[in-house]
Amino acid sequence: MSRIDHFENPDAPKPNSIVAAVSVFVQDGQGRVLLIERTDNHLWALPGGAQEFGEYIAEAAVRETREETGVEVEVTGIVGIYTNPSHVVEYSDGEVRQQFSVCLRARYVSGQPAPSDESSEVRWLAPGELSDLTIHPSMRLRIDHGLEDRQQPYIG
Template sequence: MNYIQEMRQLIGSHTLMTVGCGIILEKDGQILLQHRKDNDVWGIPGGVMEPGETFVEAAIRETWEETGLKAEDLILFGLYSGNEGYAEYQNGDKIFSVQIIFHTEKFSGELIQDALESQEHRFFSRDNLPHLNSHQERFILDWVKNSNLPVVK
């Protein structure tokens, strides 16, 4: 059982504060996005930090689990909080997530297409993005705009 499952047993569907860590993986000016299985949106690989992990460890672990890629030399891209961090899942669970987003162009491994949470991974150019996850749209669009690092919102 992971941390989120343990907390849900205690608080039910009430709002749970989480720390999400993700990585913008860039190759030849394109961003790697994953097509989620649970809804028809695209976003960057990442997920919730487990107790005891560093931000970097969580981002690297989640990216590995979701893509099969080992990310290296992470640079802080941005810190994201505010009302955009609220979400309610189909099962009624509510969260407020603070997002720590990294960037790298250095990664290795074999890109997997079908993973536990995603059905496809693909690189996209800045001017040809798919339907984005609304909770990740702001940092993906900051990447599109070549925002200076790090972005704090």
């Protein structure tokens, strides 16, 4: 299924769903950030996805990171909560989802980056390499907040 991210677009379709989702900010021992190139929109992003029934949000973070990257992590904190109603995601099946994402901070435990059905590429990237990538503004905000190592989580 393909997707189109609409951001601050007055012509964007109106949302018809909202789903609790998680993204995961994790760095390795060299300070590099784990990112994926998504297969559905070909943008670079933090690993993450929708929370499933019967699952804690931290469990969703660990599961999504493992599924998309092959890397095992342990959740250590929260970067922020991202709920901008001007960011909607239009899916090819007709769903138009308003953003609702909790970005969690995690610690690398084990594993080597490997692509999946949801990620065409997985890499540890130094902060200085991020400007060379195509990253949606809402995802870049999460990455920047993670790099800032804020004392309080972002709520917006």
